[in-house]
Amino acid sequence: MKILVPVKRVIDYNVKARVKADNTGIDLANVKMSMNPFDEIAVEEALQKKESGEAEEVIAVSIGPSQCQETLRTALAMGADRAILIEEDSDVEPLVVAKLLKAVVDEEQPGLVILGKQAIDDDSNQTGQMLAALLGWPQGTFASEVKLAGDKVEVTREVDGGLETVALNLPAIVTTDLRLNEPRYATLPNIMKAKKKPLDTKTVGDYGVDVTPRLTTLYVAEPAKREAGIIVESVEELVQKLKDEAGVI
Amino acid sequence: MIRDQEVLNQFLDTVSRFVRDKLIPLEEEVAETGVVPAEILAQMRELGLYGMTVSEEYGGLGLTLEEEVLVLFELCKAAPVFRSKVGTNNGIGSQGIVIDGTEEQKQKYLPKVASGEYVTSFALTEPDAGSDAGGLRTTARLEGNQYILNGTKRYITNAADASIFTVMARTDPEGGTRGISSFIVEANSPGVTVSNPYKKMGQNGANIYDIIFEDCPVPPENLIGGVEGKGFGTAMKTLDRGRIHVAAVCIGVAQRLVEESLRYAMERKQFGQEIANFQLVQAMLADSQTETYAARCMILDAARNYDDGIRDRGQAAQCKMYASEMVGRVADRAVQIHGGAGYVSEYAVERLYRDVRIFRIYEGTTQIQQTVIAKEMMRNFEG
Numbered sequence: 160m161k162i163l164v165p166v167k168r169v170i171d172y173n174v175k176a177r178v179k180a181d182n183t184g185i186d187l188a189n190v191k192m193s194m195n196p197f198d199e200i201a202v203e204e205a206l207q208k209k210e211s212g213e214a215e216e217v218i219a220v221s222i223g224p225s226q227c228q229e230t231l232r233t234a235l236a237m238g239a240d241r242a243i244l245i246e247e248d249s250d251v252e253p254l255v256v257a258k259l260l261k262a263v264v265d266e267e268q269p270g271l272v273i274l275g276k277q278a279i280d281d282d283s284n285q286t287g288q289m290l291a292a293l294l295g296w297p298q299g300t301f302a303s304e305v306k307l308a309g310d311k312v313e314v315t316r317e318v319d320g321g322l323e324t325v326a327l328n329l330p331a332i333v334t335t336d337l338r339l340n341e342p343r344y345a346t347l348p349n350i351m352k353a354k355k356k357p358l359d360t361k362t363v364g365d366y367g368v369d370v371t372p373r374l375t376t377l378y379v380a381e382p383a384k385r386e387a388g389i390i391v392e393s394v395e396e397l398v399q400k401l402k403d404e405a406g407v408i
Numbered sequence: 409m410i411r412d413q414e415v416l417n418q419f420l421d422t423v424s425r426f427v428r429d430k431l432i433p434l435e436e437e438v439a440e441t442g443v444v445p446a447e448i449l450a451q452m453r454e455l456g457l458y459g460m461t462v463s464e465e466y467g468g469l470g471l472t473l474e475e476e477v478l479v480l481f482e483l484c485k486a487a488p489v490f491r492s493k494v495g496t497n498n499g500i501g502s503q504g505i506v507i508d509g510t511e512e513q514k515q516k517y518l519p520k521v522a523s524g525e526y527v528t529s530f531a532l533t534e535p536d537a538g539s540d541a542g543g544l545r546t547t548a549r550l551e552g553n554q555y556i557l558n559g560t561k562r563y564i565t566n567a568a569d570a571s572i573f574t575v576m577a578r579t580d581p582e583g584g585t586r587g588i589s590s591f592i593v594e595a596n597s598p599g600v601t602v603s604n605p606y607k608k609m610g611q612n613g614a615n616i617y618d619i620i621f622e623d624c625p626v627p628p629e630n631l632i633g634g635v636e637g638k639g640f641g642t643a644m645k646t647l648d649r650g651r652i653h654v655a656a657v658c659i660g661v662a663q664r665l666v667e668e669s670l671r672y673a674m675e676r677k678q679f680g681q682e683i684a685n686f687q688l689v690q691a692m693l694a695d696s697q698t699e700t701y702a703a704r705c706m707i708l709d710a711a712r713n714y715d716d717g718i719r720d721r722g723q724a725a726q727c728k729m730y731a732s733e734m735v736g737r738v739a740d741r742a743v744q745i746h747g748g749a750g751y752v753s754e755y756a757v758e759r760l761y762r763d764v765r766i767f768r769i770y771e772g773t774t775q776i777q778q779t780v781i782a783k784e785m786m787r788n789f790e791g
Contacts, residue, residue: 173428193421229418236418344426347419347456347469354415 160270160329161216162205164239165260166198168223168230169280178381185280185379194230197275199237199342200335204305205273206238207340213307214271216240220263222256224248228358235353236345242358247370255363255370257289262366264294269330271312276301276334287334297327301336416475423482426455431486438489439759442605442613449493452524457483458497459522461649462506466518473649473711477656481704484660485667487756488763491657492614496566497521499653500771501528503646504574504590508633513592517572526571531561531593531619532643538562539776541576542585542640546621548577555579555628557593557621563770567602567617570595575621576643579636590632590639599624610762644721647771651724652714654771655707655731661764662700662735665742668757669693672746683745692741700738703731722784729777732767739764 170176171191179186194202208214219234220243221227231242245259264272277284291298299305299314303322306313307329316323317336345353363370391397401408430448438444452458460476462468471479476498484491496502502521505513520526537544546559557577567573573593580587593600603618632642670693673684683689710723742757743750750757768774 229414232414232418344422344451344455345418346422346454347415350415350418350422351412354412 160214161218161267162208162214163260163264163267163269163272164198164201164205164217164219164234165256165272165274165286166202166219166221166230166234167195167275167278167280168192168221168227169195169278172196172279178379182378182380184376192226192229194233195275195278195280196342197277197279197335197337199275200337200339201273201275202234202237202239203340203342204302204333204335205271206343208271208305208307209238218243218267218269220245220260222247222251222259222363231358232350232353233345235356235358236350237343238349239356241356244358244360245363245366246360247363249370250372251370252372252374253283253285254289254373255368256286257293258368259363259366260286260290261293262368264290271307271329271331271333272296273305273333273335276336287332291332294330294332296330296332298332298334299325299327300334302333303336303338305333305339411472411475416478420478420482422455423457423479424485426451427482427486431490435487435489435756435759438487438613440612442615444490444493444613448490449524452490452494457494458524460494461498462502462518462522466514466522468518468522472715473652474708474715477652477659477707477711480653480656481660481663484657485664486660487611487759488657488661489611489613491660492565492611494524495653495657496528496530496570497524497526499650500530500646501566501570501572501574503649504530504632504642505592507645508590508638508642509592510629510632510634512629513632517592520571527566527569529564529567529570529573529619530646531564531567531573531575533562533564535560535562539773541643542588544576544578544588546575546577547581548579548589548591548626550579550628553628555591555626555631557591557599557624557626559621561619561621563606563616564619565614565616567595567619568605568615573619574632574646576639579639583637585640586637588639588643589636590642591626592630592632593621593624593626597624597626609765610759611766645719648719648721648724649714650771651728651777652707652710654767655703655724655727656711658731658735658764658767659700659704659707661760662696662703662731662738665735665738665757665760666693666696666700668755668760669696669742669745672749672755676747676749689745692745696738696741699734703727703734707731720784722781725772725777725780725784728772729774729781732764733774735764736768 171193174191177186205217209217217239218241219231219239221231222245227244235242274287301317302314303317304315310329311326312331313326456469459468460471463470521528532541534544548555548557575591575593576588578587579589599622601620605615605617673689674682676683707727710727739761743761746755746757749755
């Protein structure tokens with residue numbers, strides 16, 4: 160079985176994001192970029208399935224500018240077998256990404272697609288679900304455990320009330336939550352080996368997908384600064400403030 | 409010479425993440441217990457951090473010195489105790505074999521050093537031979553078909569964890585520095601005793617010991633380079649690279665101290681505003697930042713020269729002296745910027761302040777570096 164893992168190049172999780180002065184988006188000039196952390200978890204899960212003999216090949220795919228090659232090289236250094244870059248310089252929305260991924264799935268015929276549940280830049284949390292719909296495949300989102308069993312995959316999902324386990328017929332879509340695993344570090348010997356692994360470059364034209372945006376971003380602003388707290392003198396004062404000022408009771 | 413910028417950048421990224429996610433959160437625990445957890449050491453082995461300076465044909469990463477110092481700039485943003493675990497294998501513990509070893513010695517030992525299976529120690533210092541390394545008294549007497557070692561080595565880093573020691577010993581009682589030879593001594597040889605670790609001012613967990621040799625037999629094939637009398641030269645060559653390595657360690661810690669200082673100054677409020685707004689605090693921040701940058705530049709320059717084949721003992725000494733003195737000043741300012749908080753253990757700067765004090769002492773004190781620098785100047789003077 161092949162496992163396909165889409166990976167997104169995003170602003171590094173450790174960087175403090177700053178809003179552009181004209182409030183049109185986040186300032187990405189000279190900002191460190193890396194692989195979306197949820198996607199790292201997806202790569203790790205796929206690699207573990209390969210190492211246990213449940214999968215034969217792990218393919219990483221990324222959609223975006225040519226710098227996404229670095230993100231794919233990271234996936235290869237972690238242990239993915241080969242990579243596909245679909246080069247596109249404009250911002251791609253979740254539906255476009257899902258359509259392009261569907262085209263890749265049609266070509267590669269993986270048994271499982273493992274995606275991050277969302278990307279930390281736009282927090283859309285849509286791509287995996289849209290891809291499942293386009294393919295007509297079952298989906299197990301927010302996975303904290305993924306077990307392959309014959310022609311099924313059992314996915315334990317982190318839902319509001321606790322954990323829910325679903326069994327999906329393969330092929331299927333899984334999206335990862337934080338607690339699924341701890342991604343490995345790319346070691347230097349493996350980084351060197353990754354240079355020699357195949358990385359195919361395609362364009363959106365190769366798949367005939369229309370990338371025209373359907374969404375318009377109106378305004379991006381930083382969250383309001385947190386105001387300093389106050390110390391109340393008594394329970395009565397607290398209750399009164401919660402009632403009159405906070406309006407929560 | 410950076411051979412592949414993309415590969416190097418990716419590796420530096422990995423190291424910097426490992427430092428941020430794994431090492432820094434463990435610092436307090438290690439300072440308390442004096443133990444670096446085994447799984448962290450295992451991860452450091454996997455990452456290749458034990459074999460940075462061993463060439464690829466012997467299973468190492470074969471980094472150039474420039475690449476090595478760039479890795480150290482990242483790695484040493486974590487408390488220097490972590491670096492000390494891999495320090496001897498990359499530096500003085502293995503370089504004797506790397507630089508002057510015979511082919512058989514390299515094949516036998518270097519792959520295990522590179523993988524971290526063997527930890528190494530460098531045994532030069534003695535109770536009566538510190539800065540005056542040439543005055544060492546440990547003897548290696550050829551008896552029959554083996555050398556017999558007798559003597560005491562002092563403050564030897566990682567000795568209790570080591571599988572092999574690079575030991576400097578006197579094969580000729582008369583010959584001064586030319587009477588010194590270097591040996592690879594396996595730690596489990598008969599007649600080897602390692603003391604309890606010393607209690608120190610800082611870097612708890614980076615342990616140092618005495619090693620006592622009593623009629624310890626060493627086969628002649630473990631004489632480094634196979635020739636007697638070359639040991640002092642080997643030690644000095646080892647230190648040329650080792651001193652640039654230590655200088656790079658100082659940069660890592662200095663960068664961390666600047667980060668800690670800046671973060672504190674941007675958050676701490678006095679007189680109704682962040683203390684970073686006060687110009688006297690700004691002066692301290694600016695001085696620390698500038699001195700760190702200056703030292704970083706000189707180390708990169710010296711490392712590039714080394715990679716070009718230039719062996720400039722004075723340059724290595726200048727880097728070691730300037731960087732270790734510099735990080736002392738930066739640590740002092742970091743405590744000052746933190747005020748009272750800098751004197752209590754809850755903030756990292758109190759610990760780092762103690763940790764960096766050793767850098768001005770080991771691998772040649774500042775005073776020894778000064779004499780090396782001046783002697784090199786005088787030697788090169790053509791008048």
